[in-house]
Amino acid sequence: MRVYVAGHRGMVGSAILRRLAADGVETITRSHAELDLTDQSAVASFMQAERPDVVILAAAKVGGIHANNTYPADFIYENLMIEANVIHQAFRAGVERLLFLGSSCIYPREAPQPMAEGALLTGPLEPTNEPYAIAKIAGIKLCESYNRQYGTDYRSVMPTNLYGPGDNFHPENSHVIPAMLRRFHEAVRYGKDEVVVWGSGTPRREFLHVDDMAEASLFIMDLNAATYGANTQPMLSHINVGTGEDVSIAELATLLAEVTGFRGRIVFDRTKPDGAPRKLMDVSRLAAMGCRAGIRLRDGLADTYQWFLETSEFRT
Numbered sequence: 218m219r220v221y222v223a224g225h226r227g228m229v230g231s232a233i234l235r236r237l238a239a240d241g242v243e244t245i246t247r248s249h250a251e252l253d254l255t256d257q258s259a260v261a262s263f264m265q266a267e268r269p270d271v272v273i274l275a276a277a278k279v280g281g282i283h284a285n286n287t288y289p290a291d292f293i294y295e296n297l298m299i300e301a302n303v304i305h306q307a308f309r310a311g312v313e314r315l316l317f318l319g320s321s322c323i324y325p326r327e328a329p330q331p332m333a334e335g336a337l338l339t340g341p342l343e344p345t346n347e348p349y350a351i352a353k354i355a356g357i358k359l360c361e362s363y364n365r366q367y368g369t370d371y372r373s374v375m376p377t378n379l380y381g382p383g384d385n386f387h388p389e390n391s392h393v394i395p396a397m398l399r400r401f402h403e404a405v406r407y408g409k410d411e412v413v414v415w416g417s418g419t420p421r422r423e424f425l426h427v428d429d430m431a432e433a434s435l436f437i438m439d440l441n442a443a444t445y446g447a448n449t450q451p452m453l454s455h456i457n458v459g460t461g462e463d464v465s466i467a468e469l470a471t472l473l474a475e476v477t478g479f480r481g482r483i484v485f486d487r488t489k490p491d492g493a494p495r496k497l498m499d500v501s502r503l504a505a506m507g508c509r510a511g512i513r514l515r516d517g518l519a520d521t522y523q524w525f526l527e528t529s530e531f532r533t
């Protein structure tokens with residue numbers, strides 16, 4: 218079996234690649250420089266030449282609240298193009314099994330908590346990431362439509378907010394954990410007595426370590442069709458992946474201060490957006506199939522900080 222991992226240099230793609238390599242699975246990879254997935258003819262040529270057995274679509278334009286809010290055109294355009302090209306050309310090349318990675322932001326801003334799979338398309342989205350969310354919903358619907366029309370087995374997973382080794386630590390465009398880890402680390406290193414956290418600190422988020430995400434992705438790929446629901450009516454179009462537990466951003470900041478050894482003040486910059494008030498996943502469906510997250514948040518944050526120290530320009 219040959220598995221094409223799209224986005225293998227990213228945080229999730231690289232974790233999936235590590236797991237597949239450990240299991241001795243043959244993989245196919247192309248970097249962004251070698252294959253631009255927004256280029257339809259390049260993706261068509263690649264798929265026809267390689268004809269993988271399985272495709273894992275972990276390539277996407279990804280970023281935190283500021284990046285989503287600042288570059289909405291890039292987020293909707295690039296993600297729509299990547300999904301349409303990879304899914305359609307995989308189908309044309311005879312790929313029967315595909316896993317698409319969506320995001321918990323597909324659910325309405327005011328969805329009842331925890332958010333079950335059935336909350337999709339039941340209300341308005343969070344404005345800061347609506348274009349990205351619309352592209353991710355299109356990805357689910359692409360998979361669902363090819364399954365309905367052509368009998369393929371294309372599955373979609375909706376991860377909660379992810380973190381871990383390989384994350385993007387950009388000061389503005391990253392997600393909250395890498396951004397704050399870096400800020401706390403710099404404060405300790407340069408002797409600052411204050412760290413600024415965006416927003417009010419009251420939004421709640423659920424965080425999953427990327428190794429648990431890789432494990433869940435391969436678990437879902439390995440499920441037989443009857444268990445996953447690909448052949449049931451109504452079809453299970455997507456499945457949530459998370460821990461089922463959340464923390465406030467203020468609680469997260471306190472945890473990160475402890476992990477990095479910061480003992481100064483934490484202040485909140487309320488001019489920055491909070492985004493969705495809460496995004497807790499209902500993970501009962503995945504749990505009933507036998508898959509649960511194993512890495513506790515504090516342990517995962519310590520592991521990520523260790524990776525940051527070993528690989529970043531800030532290593533001491």
Ligand SMILES: NC(=O)C1=CN([C@@H]2O[C@H](COP(=O)(O)OP(=O)(O)OC[C@H]3O[C@@H](n4cnc5c(N)ncnc54)[C@H](OP(=O)(O)O)[C@@H]3O)[C@@H](O)[C@H]2O)C=CC1
Pocket residue numbers: 223224225226227228229230248249250252253254255274275276277278279295299318319320321376377378379380383384385392
């Ligand atoms: N991180 C998170 O908190 C969450 C992530 N997800 C989803 O999980 C998946 C993986 O995310 P994550 O690993 O964090 O993201 P990363 O940004 O770490 O990785 C994405 C990868 O996709 C590649 N890529 C982007 N655009 C293109 C393109 N046009 N052609 C080829 N390759 C491209 C990137 O390459 P390059 O860097 O060279 O551009 C990168 O290697 C995505 O679908 C994302 O939406 C879902 C929920 C939360």
Ligand SMILES: C[C@H]1O[C@H](OP(=O)(O)OP(=O)(O)OC[C@H]2O[C@@H](n3cnc4c(=O)[nH]c(N)nc43)[C@H](O)[C@@H]2O)[C@@H](O)[C@@H](O)C1=O
Pocket residue numbers: 279280281282283285320321322345346349377378379389390391392393394396397413414415416420422466489490491492493
């Ligand atoms: C995964 C998910 O990621 C994005 O949504 P988000 O959940 O809002 O993700 P975020 O990690 O950027 O922020 C989480 C919370 O944390 C607060 N916050 C504090 N201080 C910093 C900070 O320094 N950086 C960032 N980024 N946020 C901060 C921030 O204000 C917000 O209240 C989506 O656009 C979309 O891409 C998506 O699917």
